[in-house]
Amino acid sequence: MAEAQREKVIRKIEQHLRKTSRQLIKIDTEEQALQYLSDSFRAKLYCDFVGVVFVEDDLFVPKTWSGNVNEVRDTFPLRVDHCSKQLLEHSLTDKEVGLAVDECQLFSLLKKAGVKTWFTVPIKDELHTFGFCMIGFLSYVPLLEMGKHFDEFGQDVAVAISMTRNREMQLKKIEGIEWITKNLSIDAPFEESIEEITTRAGKGTNAEFACIYLYNDYDNCFIYQPPSYGEMKAPKQVRIEHNYILKEHFPFLEKTGGNQMTIPISMDLKTIGVLHVERKRSGVFMDEDLQILRLLSNHIATILENARLYNNEKENRNRLHFLLEYQQALVKETVKHEGFDGIISMLGELFNESVVLFDRFMRPLTYTMDREEEVLIPQLRAEAEKARRKVNPHIVLTEYSQTFSIWPINSGGDLLGYLAVRMSGNELNDYDQIMIEMARNICSIQFIKQKLVLDATEQAKENFISKLLVENVENHESILQYANLFMWDLYNPHRVALLSITLRENELEGCNLLEQQAKKAVVWDYIKVFAVEKTKEILAAMFKEQYLFIVPAEKGVQEFWPQFYKDIQEAGKRSGIHCDILLGVGGKTDNLHDYYASSEQARQALNIVQSRFKEKGYAFFEELGSYTILHQIDNEKTTDLFLENQLGPLEKYSQGKNMDLIHTLRVYLQNNGNAKSTAEELFIHRSSLLYRLEKIESLLESDLSDAEVRFNLLMAFKLYDMRGKMS
Incomplete structure (x- = not known):
C-alpha cells in the first residue's frame, strides 16, 4: 500500500513537471515564465519558498522568489566561487550534501535559516547554463528519488527560457523598428x-x-x-x-x-x-x-x-535659389552700368575669394582683393599667359602659395576675356562649377554690351573714313559731325598711314580665306590695343579691307614713328600669329581735300616698302625721292607700255626658271655696273654673272654700258615698285 502511494505521488509530480514545462513554452517573457515556475511549485508542493537563481557577473542573483523565508532571500547575491559547483551541474538535496554543508555558503545559509528539507534543480541546456531553481521546506519532508526527473525538468525550463528570450528579442526588434519608424x-x-x-x-x-x-x-x-x-x-x-x-x-x-x-x-x-x-x-x-x-x-x-x-538636396535647393537671386542682382548690375567694377565686387562676395577680370589680351580690367594681394596680379597675368591655352584652368603662384582658376569668357565662339578666381583647393564641386558658369555668363553679357558699342563705333569710323578719303569731298557737315563724335580736330595737320599684315607660310597652311582674314583681324585687334591705345590722338580704322591710321602731323618723324612701328611689331608678336607687318606713311594734310592725297601717297609708300624696304618695315612718301615724281604719272597705259618694253622680256624669260634676270639686273644697276660687287651680292661666280648679263642684253637688244639704257631701266624699276606688279 505504501509503495502504491509512493508511485501515485511520483506520477503526480511528473505530471506537474510536464504540465509546467508545456506551460512555460507558451509564456512570452522570461520574467513571467520564472514567476509562473516559482508560483506553481509552491502551490503544488506546499513548500515554504521557491526561488529561481541566475548567474550574473560571477554572482548568484535571485530572479524570482515565492515564499516568506526572507533570511535566505535577503542574503543574496552570493558569490559563485563561495558556493558548490554541483548546483549548476545536477539536482541536489539536503540529504546528499551531508557533511559538505560548511563548504558551501548557500548550504550553510539554509541550515542557519532552519530549512529542514530542500532540493535544487540546475536550469541548463546544451548551450546555456542559466542558474538553478531552489525549493525549501521549514519542516521535514521525505523527498522521493526523483533526481533524474528534476534534471530533465531543469533542461526543459532552460529551453523554455531560451525560447522566451528569443521571443523577447524578436519583440524588441519589432518594437525597435516601430520606434525607429515613429521617432x-x-x-x-x-x-x-x-x-x-x-x-x-x-x-x-x-x-x-x-x-x-x-x-x-x-x-x-x-x-x-x-x-x-x-x-x-x-x-x-x-x-x-x-x-x-x-x-x-x-x-x-x-x-x-x-x-x-x-x-x-x-x-x-x-x-x-x-x-x-x-x-x-x-x-x-x-x-x-x-x-x-x-x-x-x-x-x-x-x-x-x-x-x-x-x-544635401535641401541645401542644394537653397543654394540654387540663392544663386538665382544673385544672378538676378548681377543682371540688374549689367543693365545699370557699362563697366565691370560692380559685377566683380558682387562676384567677390559670392565666392568669398579674390576675383580678377582680364580682357582677351590678358590685361586686368578690374579686381576685388585685399591690398596686400594686389602684387599677385602681374604674376597671375604672366602665368595665365603661359597656361591659358591648356585644358587645366588651375594656375599655382608658387612664389606666393596661391591657387587661381582661370576661365575663358566666350560668346558665339569669340573669346571675350578671362575670369580668375582664387580657390581654396584644386577640386571644384558641382556648386562651384555652377557659380563659375554663372559668373562667366554675366561677364559675357557685359562684354557683349561693350562689344556692341565698340562695333557701332567702328562702323561709325568706317562711315567717317569713307566720306573723308574721297577725291572730291562733298558732305563737309557730315564729316564735321563725325569728327566731333570722336573728339578729333579735323583741321590740324595729320598723316594717313596704311598697314599691311601678311601671314607667313606656317599660318597659311590648311587655312581658307575666311580663316586667314580671322587671323589678320586678331593681329589688328592686338595692334589697336597695345600700340594705338598708348596714343589717344591716333584714329585707327579699316577702310576697303585695309588697315588705316590717321596720326597728328606733330608726331615727329624721328621721335614718334620708329617707336610706334616697334610697338606695332611687338603687338603682332603678342598675338601669337606669325606674320609680317609693313607700314606706308603719306604726306601732311592742310585741309579736308588733302586726306585723300595723303592716303594715296601712303598706298604708294607701302607698295615701295613691300618691294624695296622690307627690312626697315616702314617709309614716308616724301623720303622716296624720285618715286614722288613718278607718283604723279596719271597715264596708266603709257606706263604699262614702258614697263613692258623695258622689263617684259626679262619677266617672261624668268618664268618657270631658277634664273631671275630682273633681280640680277636690279642688283647690277644698283652696283653701278660693277660686275665683282654684283656677283658677290648675288652669291654667284663672276662668269655666271657675265653669262646672265649677255642674256639680258640679248633679250632687251640693248647695251647695258649705255647711260641712257641704264636710266630707262632704273626708271622702269621705280615704276615697277610704285605699281607693285606689272599689268
Whole structure:
C-alpha cells in the first residue's frame, strides 16, 4: 500500500513537471515564465519558498522568489566561487550534501535559516547554463528519488527560457523598428535624431551612457556627435592616424561580456561611424544587448544616409535659389552700368575669394582683393599667359602659395576675356562649377554690351573714313559731325598711314580665306590695343579691307614713328600669329581735300616698302625721292607700255626658271655696273654673272654700258615698285 502511494505521488509530480514545462513554452517573457515556475511549485508542493537563481557577473542573483523565508532571500547575491559547483551541474538535496554543508555558503545559509528539507534543480541546456531553481521546506519532508526527473525538468525550463528570450528579442526588434519608424524622420533636425538614437540605445541595453561617433575623412578621426545619453566621460575624438584596425580603438567592438560595447555603423561596406555604450547598470553586456545595438546601427546607417542625402538636396535647393537671386542682382548690375567694377565686387562676395577680370589680351580690367594681394596680379597675368591655352584652368603662384582658376569668357565662339578666381583647393564641386558658369555668363553679357558699342563705333569710323578719303569731298557737315563724335580736330595737320599684315607660310597652311582674314583681324585687334591705345590722338580704322591710321602731323618723324612701328611689331608678336607687318606713311594734310592725297601717297609708300624696304618695315612718301615724281604719272597705259618694253622680256624669260634676270639686273644697276660687287651680292661666280648679263642684253637688244639704257631701266624699276606688279 505504501509503495502504491509512493508511485501515485511520483506520477503526480511528473505530471506537474510536464504540465509546467508545456506551460512555460507558451509564456512570452522570461520574467513571467520564472514567476509562473516559482508560483506553481509552491502551490503544488506546499513548500515554504521557491526561488529561481541566475548567474550574473560571477554572482548568484535571485530572479524570482515565492515564499516568506526572507533570511535566505535577503542574503543574496552570493558569490559563485563561495558556493558548490554541483548546483549548476545536477539536482541536489539536503540529504546528499551531508557533511559538505560548511563548504558551501548557500548550504550553510539554509541550515542557519532552519530549512529542514530542500532540493535544487540546475536550469541548463546544451548551450546555456542559466542558474538553478531552489525549493525549501521549514519542516521535514521525505523527498522521493526523483533526481533524474528534476534534471530533465531543469533542461526543459532552460529551453523554455531560451525560447522566451528569443521571443523577447524578436519583440524588441519589432518594437525597435516601430520606434525607429515613429521617432526618426529625415525632416527632424540631425541633433534630435542623434538624441533619440542614443536614448534608445542606452535604455534598451540598461547602460548609463550611449553616444555616436561619426568618421571624419578630412581629419581622419571619429568625432563625437552630441547629444549623448548619460554623462560623457569618453574622449570626444578618436584619432585613427595610420592604424585602421577598428578593434584597437574600440576594444569591445561587437564583443559581449564587458562593461562597454561598440557597434559599427556601416553604409555600402564603408564604416561611417560607431554606436558606443558604456557602464551597464547591472551585469555585463550580453547577446541581447548586441542584437539591440545591431538593429539600431543598421537603421541608423540608413536613416543617416537618407538624412544626409535629403539635407544635401535641401541645401542644394537653397543654394540654387540663392544663386538665382544673385544672378538676378548681377543682371540688374549689367543693365545699370557699362563697366565691370560692380559685377566683380558682387562676384567677390559670392565666392568669398579674390576675383580678377582680364580682357582677351590678358590685361586686368578690374579686381576685388585685399591690398596686400594686389602684387599677385602681374604674376597671375604672366602665368595665365603661359597656361591659358591648356585644358587645366588651375594656375599655382608658387612664389606666393596661391591657387587661381582661370576661365575663358566666350560668346558665339569669340573669346571675350578671362575670369580668375582664387580657390581654396584644386577640386571644384558641382556648386562651384555652377557659380563659375554663372559668373562667366554675366561677364559675357557685359562684354557683349561693350562689344556692341565698340562695333557701332567702328562702323561709325568706317562711315567717317569713307566720306573723308574721297577725291572730291562733298558732305563737309557730315564729316564735321563725325569728327566731333570722336573728339578729333579735323583741321590740324595729320598723316594717313596704311598697314599691311601678311601671314607667313606656317599660318597659311590648311587655312581658307575666311580663316586667314580671322587671323589678320586678331593681329589688328592686338595692334589697336597695345600700340594705338598708348596714343589717344591716333584714329585707327579699316577702310576697303585695309588697315588705316590717321596720326597728328606733330608726331615727329624721328621721335614718334620708329617707336610706334616697334610697338606695332611687338603687338603682332603678342598675338601669337606669325606674320609680317609693313607700314606706308603719306604726306601732311592742310585741309579736308588733302586726306585723300595723303592716303594715296601712303598706298604708294607701302607698295615701295613691300618691294624695296622690307627690312626697315616702314617709309614716308616724301623720303622716296624720285618715286614722288613718278607718283604723279596719271597715264596708266603709257606706263604699262614702258614697263613692258623695258622689263617684259626679262619677266617672261624668268618664268618657270631658277634664273631671275630682273633681280640680277636690279642688283647690277644698283652696283653701278660693277660686275665683282654684283656677283658677290648675288652669291654667284663672276662668269655666271657675265653669262646672265649677255642674256639680258640679248633679250632687251640693248647695251647695258649705255647711260641712257641704264636710266630707262632704273626708271622702269621705280615704276615697277610704285605699281607693285606689272599689268
